[in-house]
Structure formats: C-alpha cells, structure tokens
Amino acid sequence: RKLIMVVKDKIFYNKASASKLGWEPSWFGAKEFDEKLVTNIRKFQKEHGLSADGLCGPTTYRRIYTHRVATMEEHSPLGHKDNSESFIIYNSEYFPINWPKVKLFFEGGGLKLRKGFKRSKYKRDPKFFVCHWDVCLSSESCYKVLAKRGISVHFAIDNDGTIYQFMDMNDIAWHAGGKTWNDRSLGVEISNAYYTKYQSWYEKRDFGPRPVVTDAHVHGKKLREHLGFYPVQLQAAQALWKAISEIHDIPLEYPKDKNGNLDTGVNKECVDGDFRGFCNHYNLTARKIDCAGMQLDKLLNEVKNG
Numbered sequence: 369r370k371l372i373m374v375v376k377d378k379i380f381y382n383k384a385s386a387s388k389l390g391w392e393p394s395w396f397g398a399k400e401f402d403e404k405l406v407t408n409i410r411k412f413q414k415e416h417g418l419s420a421d422g423l424c425g426p427t428t429y430r431r432i433y434t435h436r437v438a439t440m441e442e443h444s445p446l447g448h449k450d451n452s453e454s455f456i457i458y459n460s461e462y463f464p465i466n467w468p469k470v471k472l473f474f475e476g477g478g479l480k481l482r483k484g485f486k487r488s489k490y491k492r493d494p495k496f497f498v499c500h501w502d503v504c505l506s507s508e509s510c511y512k513v514l515a516k517r518g519i520s521v522h523f524a525i526d527n528d529g530t531i532y533q534f535m536d537m538n539d540i541a542w543h544a545g546g547k548t549w550n551d552r553s554l555g556v557e558i559s560n561a562y563y564t565k566y567q568s569w570y571e572k573r574d575f576g577p578r579p580v581v582t583d584a585h586v587h588g589k590k591l592r593e594h595l596g597f598y599p600v601q602l603q604a605a606q607a608l609w610k611a612i613s614e615i616h617d618i619p620l621e622y623p624k625d626k627n628g629n630l631d632t633g634v635n636k637e638c639v640d641g642d643f644r645g646f647c648n649h650y651n652l653t654a655r656k657i658d659c660a661g662m663q664l665d666k667l668l669n670e671v672k673n674g
Contacts, residue, residue, distance in 0.1 A: 378406045378422050389429045390459045390491025390538070395436060396424075426489055436460040437536060440474050456523075456611060458537040459491050463615050467607035469530040479511040479532050485520040486540040486550075494537070494616050495552045496638070497609065497646045498544050501597075501658040502557040505569060507532050510557050519543065523556040523608060527575045529600035531608055537615075545653055548641045554612060558601055558659065562594050584661035586650050587633045591660050602662075606671050609646055613671075620672045621645030622664045630665040 398405035406422035473480035579596035
C-alpha cells in the first residue's frame with residue numbers, strides 16, 4: 369500500500385511539473401501520467417547520469433529539453449520531412465505556420481545561434497513581439513553580425529521571404545534592449561540594408577528594386593528617404609505574426625497613440641512591459657527607428673480580417 373501511494377505521489381508531482389515547465393509524457397515515450405511514465409523518466413535519468421527518482425524536476429527537464437532540441441528531426445511531425453507543411457519551434461515542439469519557405473535552426477541550410485541568449489528554466493509565456501530591420505544585405509549576414517556581437521533574435525525574414533528561425537521561442541533572446549523586454553518578448557529581424565545606395569546591390573542579384581520610403585515619421589521627426597520592405601517580406605511577416613498569435617495567444621494589436629492611431633514613437637505601455645501585441649523597436653526606445661514606414665496597423669488588421 370505504501371508503494372502504491374509513492375507512485376501516486378510521483379504521478380501527481382509529474383502532472384504539476386509538466387503544467388509548470390511545459391513538457392509532455394510523450395517526451396519520455398509515454399502516453400499518460402502514469403506508472404509507465406515514472407519508469408521511463410527513471411530510465412532516462414539513469415542514461416544521463418541523473419538521480420533516478422522518476423520525477424521530472426527542473427534538472428531533468430533541462431536535460432530532456434536539451435536532448436530534444438539536439439534530436440528535433442527524430443520527432444518531426446508527419447509531413448515535415450517531405451516539405452508538405454511548414455513549422456516553427458516552441459519549447460522543442462513543432463507548431464504549424466502557413467508559409468511555404470521556413471528554415472529551422474537544425475535543418476540543412478538553417479542558421480543556428482549558439483550564444484548571446486538565455487535558456488529559460490521554465491516554459492515561457494511571451495506577451496509581445498518586436499519587429500526590427502537588420503540594416504544588413506541578407507538574413508545570413510544578419511546572422512553573422514548577431515553571432516559576432518553575442519546577441520540574438522528568434523526569427524529573420526530574408527529578401528525572398530524565407531523565414532529563418534535562429535533559436536527556440538522558449539529561449540530568451542537578447543534583442544529588445546532590456547531584461548524586462550527580452551524576458552517578455554519574441555522578435556524578428558526583417559532584412560533591409562536601409563540606405564538607398566544599396567538599391568543596386570539588390571537589383572544586380574535579381575531581387576528587383578526595393579520600395580523607397582519617402583514619408584516616414586518616427587519620434588516626431590521625418591526620416592530621410594530609405595529602402596522599404598519587399599511585398600513578399602511583409603507577407604511572410606504577416607504569416608509569422610498569425611502563427612505567433614495562435615501559439616502564444618498574443619493579440620493582433622499595435623501600440624496606439626492618444627488618438628487611437630499607430631504610435632510612431634516611444635510607447636509607455638511597451639516601455640513598462642504592459643503591452644500585449646506586436647510593436648516596432650522604436651516603440652521601446654528613442655534610440656531606434658526600426659521599422660519606420662512599415663504600416664503595422666494596416667498589416668495586422670489584414671491578418672485579423674484574413
């Protein structure tokens with residue numbers, strides 16, 4: 369009878385742990401929270417030099433999480449390997465995204481950041497999403513800059529609309545500029561060299577001329593003429609925002625000024641970490657102007673009305 373109670377206690381503990389940390393019985397080859405799961409956890413712990421108590425606490429969770437990230441392709445959902453669907457990764461789980469060109473960090477041709485971010489001890493619950501432009505010529509060059517500087521971001525959108533995921537969304541990227549913002553957010557770098565002098569570079573490589581933004585205002589000032597985003601990049605961003613909204617229950621809202629229009633300056637809700645939705649980097653700090661000229665309000669409303 370005492371043994372039965374011990375097993376029941378372990379099952380109860382694992383249920384509570386899974387709810388808090390964000391793991392599933394399937395991570396250990398089990399279907400339910402039962403005695404088999406306790407046995408499988410104990411087996412995993414023995415294989416990885418952990419105390420074999422059958423309980424998935426924080427230490428065992430971090431080890432199984434790391435193991436899953438290293439073997440993501442082995443538990444790929446049906447359809448992924450033949451490219452019939454696209455997915456993005458959150459807490460080492462696959463989630464669908466309605467966009468044909470997605471490269472994950474562990475795939476061939478993918479780009480994986482190995483430093484410049486923080487592993488979360490628990491399952492994260494991001495509240496808002498930050499849009500950046502990379503002031504680089506491509507997502508690959510952006511990746512190299514991030515790696516060299518020891519900073520990070522979750523996603524990048526290349527000139528042809530390919531979405532790169534650089535890291536698991538459960539990891540805390542150093543992209544927004546402050547601990548509170550980083551801890552509560554996700555982010556994307558949309559490729560755009562910004563300066564019009566680079567227009568010929570895109571044309572020579574058959575991307576075609578970029579739109580030129582002539583009337584962008586940020587922080588109460590009109591910006592100089594600069595390059596905008598390709599339509600396919602904005603379509604990719606909309607697909608990403610829609611998936612993010614569904615996965616994390618982040619509303620498709622934008623920062624508003626006192627008149628209810630898109631705020632094109634520092635937004636108090638964003639700065640205080642109270643905002644829930646999608647913002648531009650300039651909404652967090654007066655030191656940034658990205659993504660000036662991007663009609664975030666119009667684009668998000670199109671996603672809403674889909």
